[in-house]
Amino acid sequence: MANRANRPPAAAGRSPLGRRSFLRISGSGLLAAGLTGSLTACGGGGGGSSSKNLVWWDYLVEDARQPGIKALIAAIEKNVPGLKITRRTFPYAELEPAIIKGAASGDLPDLAIIDNTSMNSLAPQGLLTDLTDRVKEWGQADAYYKGPWSSGVVDGKTYSVPNNANCLALYYNTELLESAGVEPPKTWDELSAAARKLTKGSTFGLAMSAIKTEEGVFQLLPFLWSAGADLDTFATGGATALSYLGDLVKAGALSKQCVGWTQQDVNNQFTSGRAAMQINGPWQLPGLKQQSKVKWGVVPIPVDKEPASCLGGENWVILKTSGKADQAWRAIEYSQRKKPLAAYLGSVGLLPARSDMADSGDWATDPTLKVFVREFGNARPRSYGEHYPQMSKAMAEALQATLTGSSSPGAAAKKAADAMTPLLSK
Amino acid sequence: MTTHSTPMKVREPVVFTGDPAAGGGRRRGGSLATRRTRAGYGMSAPALLFLGATMLFPLVYNLWTSVHQVEIGDLVTGDWAFNGADNYDAVVSEGAFWHAARISLLFTAGSLVFQFTIGFALALLFVRQFPLAGLFRGLMLVAWLLPPIVSGTLFRWMLDADSGAYNELLHTVGLDALAHNWLTDPSTALPGVIAANVWVGVPFNMLLLLVGLQSIDPTLYEAAAIDGAGPWQRLRHVTLPLMRPVAAAVLLLGLVYTFKVFDLVFVLTGGGPVDSTTVLPLYVYQSAFKLFQLGRGAAAGTLLLLVPLVVAVLYVRRLRKEGAAA
Numbered sequence: 001m002a003n004r005a006n007r008p009p010a011a012a013g014r015s016p017l018g019r020r021s022f023l024r025i026s027g028s029g030l031l032a033a034g035l036t037g038s039l040t041a042c043g044g045g046g047g048g049s050s051s052k053n054l055v056w057w058d059y060l061v062e063d064a065r066q067p068g069i070k071a072l073i074a075a076i077e078k079n080v081p082g083l084k085i086t087r088r089t090f091p092y093a094e095l096e097p098a099i100i101k102g103a104a105s106g107d108l109p110d111l112a113i114i115d116n117t118s119m120n121s122l123a124p125q126g127l128l129t130d131l132t133d134r135v136k137e138w139g140q141a142d143a144y145y146k147g148p149w150s151s152g153v154v155d156g157k158t159y160s161v162p163n164n165a166n167c168l169a170l171y172y173n174t175e176l177l178e179s180a181g182v183e184p185p186k187t188w189d190e191l192s193a194a195a196r197k198l199t200k201g202s203t204f205g206l207a208m209s210a211i212k213t214e215e216g217v218f219q220l221l222p223f224l225w226s227a228g229a230d231l232d233t234f235a236t237g238g239a240t241a242l243s244y245l246g247d248l249v250k251a252g253a254l255s256k257q258c259v260g261w262t263q264q265d266v267n268n269q270f271t272s273g274r275a276a277m278q279i280n281g282p283w284q285l286p287g288l289k290q291q292s293k294v295k296w297g298v299v300p301i302p303v304d305k306e307p308a309s310c311l312g313g314e315n316w317v318i319l320k321t322s323g324k325a326d327q328a329w330r331a332i333e334y335s336q337r338k339k340p341l342a343a344y345l346g347s348v349g350l351l352p353a354r355s356d357m358a359d360s361g362d363w364a365t366d367p368t369l370k371v372f373v374r375e376f377g378n379a380r381p382r383s384y385g386e387h388y389p390q391m392s393k394a395m396a397e398a399l400q401a402t403l404t405g406s407s408s409p410g411a412a413a414k415k416a417a418d419a420m421t422p423l424l425s426k
Numbered sequence: 427m428t429t430h431s432t433p434m435k436v437r438e439p440v441v442f443t444g445d446p447a448a449g450g451g452r453r454r455g456g457s458l459a460t461r462r463t464r465a466g467y468g469m470s471a472p473a474l475l476f477l478g479a480t481m482l483f484p485l486v487y488n489l490w491t492s493v494h495q496v497e498i499g500d501l502v503t504g505d506w507a508f509n510g511a512d513n514y515d516a517v518v519s520e521g522a523f524w525h526a527a528r529i530s531l532l533f534t535a536g537s538l539v540f541q542f543t544i545g546f547a548l549a550l551l552f553v554r555q556f557p558l559a560g561l562f563r564g565l566m567l568v569a570w571l572l573p574p575i576v577s578g579t580l581f582r583w584m585l586d587a588d589s590g591a592y593n594e595l596l597h598t599v600g601l602d603a604l605a606h607n608w609l610t611d612p613s614t615a616l617p618g619v620i621a622a623n624v625w626v627g628v629p630f631n632m633l634l635l636l637v638g639l640q641s642i643d644p645t646l647y648e649a650a651a652i653d654g655a656g657p658w659q660r661l662r663h664v665t666l667p668l669m670r671p672v673a674a675a676v677l678l679l680g681l682v683y684t685f686k687v688f689d690l691v692f693v694l695t696g697g698g699p700v701d702s703t704t705v706l707p708l709y710v711y712q713s714a715f716k717l718f719q720l721g722r723g724a725a726a727g728t729l730l731l732l733v734p735l736v737v738a739v740l741y742v743r744r745l746r747k748e749g750a751a752a
Contacts (some may be wrong), residue, residue: 104501122498211698256589274588404699
């Protein structure tokens with residue numbers, strides 16, 4: 001920095017005229033570069049309809065999932081004549097930034113499988129194709145669970161079809177619970193008592209994620225909803241949920257470290273025996289079934305006033321910039337037919353969002369999968385509109401302020417509610 | 427004391443001026459000079475184009491974004507509404523921005539003080555020849571060569587309260603009272619992050635200061651010793667005054683590097699707990715890529731640039747004044 005700033009005066013002293021013409025030349029060079037950039041952007045945005053390539057983005061990057069997805073793509077290509085699919089994958093946290101960058105450079109896919117919370121910000125931005133008419137003609141919306149389906153409906157218009165759904169439940173270490181004489185808890189009181197009783201030595205009673213991202217909020221919301229509250233009553237209901245969790249930390253039954261844990265970290269605590277119970281999702285099932293260190297079971301999240309879980313999962317969307325919405329829709333439609341859907345969801349370890357599939361395959365027979373599938377009835381989507389990212393940040397900070405003891409539950413909840421209230425009415 | 431006559435000589439090998447053409451007789455006028463200038467620009471054109479495309483363009487693009495109402499949808503439509511200083515207004519009226527600015531200043535000041543003092547002390551050690559000095563110096567550089575993601579993960583693990591090496595060590599030696607939840611306690615998360623950054627930055631400081639120390643003429647020390655100056659006096663009256671220009675350059679570079687640190691903090695704490703380690707670059711990232719307020723993010727990014735820029739300008743002025751005085 002020092003060096004560059006150092007130079008211009010010397011150059012200016014030497015030949016001001018040369019410098020000016022240099023600026024002019026480099027300026028027009030830049031302009032030209034910028035123009036070419038935007039021209040290519042227009043070309044990309046137009047869809048480049050000459051090719052039959054359908055560009056597909058997702059973040060399902062785990063090795064174990066690749067054969068299933070590849071088989072699905074092959075089946076779609078076979079079923080929709082002339083269609084070629086080019087797939088590109090991203091790590092989970094990179095997909096949204098990639099879409100932002102793609103919007104700036106004109107390099108967006110035709111279709112994508114995105115986190116259902118992304119619907120909050122992407123749909124109102126006009127980035128997604130309105131699928132309302134196509135869905136109406138298709139006529140299968142009723143076959144889906146209400147929660148997952150409504151995550152794709154914004155202002156009465158349908159922008160996505162759920163690919164799969166997930167939600168949270170309580171995993172417990174069978175041996176630790178038995179030796180402590182504790183039954184899997186069903187209510188908040190039982191959970192709190194069990195967590196305290198199970199805390200011994202280096203083992204904490206409960207592990208959950210309270211990290212300062214959407215993951216932490218995903219885990220907090222079931223407690224908020226179960227207390228009979230929602231985002232618009234966060235000042236009171238939020239205080240109830242926060243003080244419940246804060247008391248667990250104070251009692252030493254939930255590690256303070258949870259404010260830095262992702263859900264994967266939480267699962268690592270559980271499988272290494274450092275947590276007797278954990279709150280986590282069905283995506284941990286394949287890994288848990290493979291390991292033999294810990295014997296475990298799973299039950300719904302304990303309830304305060306009403307049963308609640310937070311709905312996660314992925315939705316299919318067609319980008320508005322795509323010139324091939326019809327082909328993209330045919331790909332989505334094929335993927336949602338019961339037979340191929342059952343085949344690839346089963347092979348990649350995801351749960352269907354269609355309620356008419358809950359009684360088929362592993363989902364009907366595997367008792368652990370059944371717990372999650374049944375919870376879908378109580379699972380709520382986070383459909384709070386365009387300003388949800390700000391609300392999520394406010395709730396994450398309230399959660400962290402409470403669990404680290406830097407703020408009382410009441411004060412933290414009020415601060416978050418004050419930040420969220422004007423955004424909710426927008 | 428002899429100090430006043432020599433500082434320029436000492437500075438030469440370290441300071442990054444490197445504009446050898448600046449000294450030559452240039453005003454001979456006529457066609458030769460013009461031709462020379464033209465050839466010079468021709469030869470530096472590739473470098474200038476590269477700088478323009480990779481540095482100037484993003485800067486201008488950022489400035490342009492910062493005075494428009496831009497959200498993701500607008501990126502596609504290209505419909506950017508000019509909104510003057512609205513983004514800047516929104517940013518400076520947000521408490522979170524000033525909080526982040528405060529955290530950034532504390533982070534930078536804390537990092538610089540310790541990086542510099544420890545770096546200087548180590549440079550004083552390594553300027554002496556002793557067995558294995560080269561090996562140790564090389565080992566120190568490892569900290570600097572590691573990608574921030576790796577150093578961050580390393581420190582995250584070491585400072586973990588339940589299973590971290592740091593608390594484990596204290597436990598082993600019976601100092602459990604000093605064990606602490608470094609990164610998950612809002613009052614100590616920032617010191618924890620600073621400690622990690624100091625570890626990363628010490629080798630850089632040490633190396634530059636060492637080069638400065640090595641370029642001090644040893645006869646000065648001899649002369650001082652003959653005049654009866656002890657080790658402390660030699661440090662105080664010979665080393666420190668002669669190191670001033672080098673120290674200024676090291677601190678300035680350190681300030682610029684430290685003020686923009688993003689990855690290390692991102693890996694260590696993600697800005698938390700709550701917002702106790704949200705430095706400005708993290709705030710900018712969150713505005714743009716997490717809250718989708720691209721215009722605001724760009725405005726905050728521009729403001730973030732101001733601090734190092736002001737410091738750099740002050741530094742260059744001072745350098746020029748010194749140059750003129752010499």
